[in-house]
Amino acid sequence: MNNLIKHIFGFVFGSLCLVIDSVAQEQPNIIFVLADDMGYADLSCYGNPVIETPFLDSIANIGVRATNFVLASPTCSPSRAALLTGRYPSRYNIPAPLGPGSDLGLPATELTIASILKRGGYKTKMIGKWHLGDKKGFLPMEHGFDDYFGLLYSHDYRSPYVQTDTTIKLYRNDTPVTREPADSSLTTLYHQEAINYLHDQKTGEPFFLYLAYNMPHLPVFYAAHTSDYRDGNGGELGAVIAEMDAGLRTIWNALEKQGLAENTIFIFTSDNGPWSEYPNRMADDGVTQRNHAGYSGVFRGSKASTYEGGVRVPFILYWPQHVSSKVLKQVVSAVDLLPTLAQWANAPIPEALVLDGQPIGELFTTDVAKINHRPIYYEHNGSPQAVRVDDWKLRRVTEGGKRIEELFNLAEDPAERVNVIKDYPAQYKRLSVFLDGFPNVH
Known part of the structure; x- marks a missing residue:
């Protein structure tokens, strides 16, 4: 009987170890x-x-x-x-x-x-x-x-x-x-x-x-x-x-x-x-x-x-x-x-x-190519300088005491050569809300 109990215990313990190992795997x-x-x-x-x-x-x-x-x-x-x-x-x-x-x-x-x-x-x-x-x-x-x-x-x-x-x-x-x-x-x-x-x-x-x-x-x-x-x-x-x-x-x-x-x-x-x-x-x-x-x-x-x-x-x-x-x-x-x-x-x-x-x-x-993503921020020197929402990016910096704002459509202009802030006022307003509300606006 003792041997039987030992065999049963050994089987159960061994099986448990296999389960634990499988979970870890x-x-x-x-x-x-x-x-x-x-x-x-x-x-x-x-x-x-x-x-x-x-x-x-x-x-x-x-x-x-x-x-x-x-x-x-x-x-x-x-x-x-x-x-x-x-x-x-x-x-x-x-x-x-x-x-x-x-x-x-x-x-x-x-x-x-x-x-x-x-x-x-x-x-x-x-x-x-x-x-x-x-x-x-x-x-x-x-x-x-x-x-x-x-x-x-x-x-x-x-x-x-x-x-x-x-x-x-x-x-x-x-x-x-x-x-x-x-x-x-x-x-x-x-x-x-x-x-x-x-x-x-x-x-x-x-x-x-x-x-x-x-x-x-x-x-x-x-x-x-x-x-x-x-x-x-x-x-x-x-x-x-x-x-x-x-x-x-x-x-x-x-x-x-x-x-x-x-x-x-x-x-x-x-x-x-x-x-x-x-x-x-x-x-x-x-x-x-x-x-x-x-x-x-x-x-x-x-x-x-x-x-x-x-x-x-x-x-x-x-x-x-x-x-x-x-x-x-x-x-x-x-x-x-x-x-x-x-x-x-x-x-x-x-x-x-x-x-x-x-x-x-x-x-x-998976084959999913796109998901809804929160606004993405770029920080520098302790504060957010830019926000990305899909392909739109608003960048706001101060240089020489002057505030500079730039809006880019990265799908059309990945090299950020053309500031389109005047051409897309609605996008500028939308991204400004996110940048102004950092980090509590998602």
């Missing part, structure tokens, strides 16, 4: 890759005629390539904060890039994609550039990440680029492990860290890996020992991007080796447009040149501008057996990522959490 792994200062036209699959990105091209070919993905801000700290929280950066006072020792940062009370997924049963790992505060209360492991390896801000926060007494350090969790790491080593180190992490992952234990490059933010560097990148097209910028692309292939290969690729969502995008209008201080190293910065393509503007070139960036998403090859032209925003990934992961979002984004998953997993 339904939660997809997520790899979210963020480039730094990569422009819309810096990848071959987005029209660059010389830079070669065979891996990302192959993923874009079998997945979804978005041509109208926009960010909440054209500079890194506010843009990254919005990507991770699904909320505009003025809600938590991150108006601009945060320097070392800043008293500003992403408050620990803000929920991120990592913290939402962690509550939903995910393991979470961040590798790379954080840039959301370097003081206690602002750090990665206080925002839902189990582990962290990377730099707390950009690699140019040093002489001759920035006059500061800060020493750049590579961190593991909350502890500095390398002082003044070579810029040329960063991408290689990040790739190896990602591969090591994937080697430890198992089926049935969903994970979220956030890989945030320091490149191709200026100054651009790549692995000096690897001649393959120098011999390719696109100059120094092309070499940096080629190294990233090749590393992502090795990461995907590691994922396949672990048998995890079929249940993994892969996302690639950038934190803002290219720094093609960088200040003269960046050239003080005697090495950085104008062609080291990226390309906005057809779009007007670049990093630090709320024209499309500053906020419209590449966005590639692949999820085996869930998405098919598609070019997504509907405008969507970075603040949509948190609610979308939480929905796909079956990770509950607290009812009290006010999100500015909305779930857009059906645009990727």
Whole structure:
């Protein structure tokens, strides 16, 4: 009888474990890759005629390539904060890039994609550039990440680029492990860290890996020992991007080796447009040149501008057996990522959490080409400078003490060459209501 009871218990327990494992399997792994200062036209699959990105091209070919993905801000700290929280950066006072020792940062009370997924049963790992505060209360492991390896801000926060007494350090969790790491080593180190992490992952234990490059933010560097990148097209910028692309292939290969690729969502995008209008201080190293910065393509503007070139960036998403090859032209925003990934992961979002984004998953997993989207805002220096409603965009800035308003129909004029504010008074009035009512008007 005792043996019979043991067998029954063993059968029931084993079956329960299989059920639990099956439920866990339904939660997809997520790899979210963020480039730094990569422009819309810096990848071959987005029209660059010389830079070669065979891996990302192959993923874009079998997945979804978005041509109208926009960010909440054209500079890194506010843009990254919005990507991770699904909320505009003025809600938590991150108006601009945060320097070392800043008293500003992403408050620990803000929920991120990592913290939402962690509550939903995910393991979470961040590798790379954080840039959301370097003081206690602002750090990665206080925002839902189990582990962290990377730099707390950009690699140019040093002489001759920035006059500061800060020493750049590579961190593991909350502890500095390398002082003044070579810029040329960063991408290689990040790739190896990602591969090591994937080697430890198992089926049935969903994970979220956030890989945030320091490149191709200026100054651009790549692995000096690897001649393959120098011999390719696109100059120094092309070499940096080629190294990233090749590393992502090795990461995907590691994922396949672990048998995890079929249940993994892969996302690639950038934190803002290219720094093609960088200040003269960046050239003080005697090495950085104008062609080291990226390309906005057809779009007007670049990093630090709320024209499309500053906020419209590449966005590639692949999820085996869930998405098919598609070019997504509907405008969507970075603040949509948190609610979308939480929905796909079956990770509950607290009812009290006010999100500015909305779930857009059906645009990727179905044949739906267009949904009703809330107004989309572009913030800069702590306030909204532009609002998008479908193809209409109203931009309002103050320059030299003068208020400038511009209305564009991006379906007819994606390069924002013609201000049609006098020709469409009804559209101007409609978008003005949204811009004046930010952030409470949807």
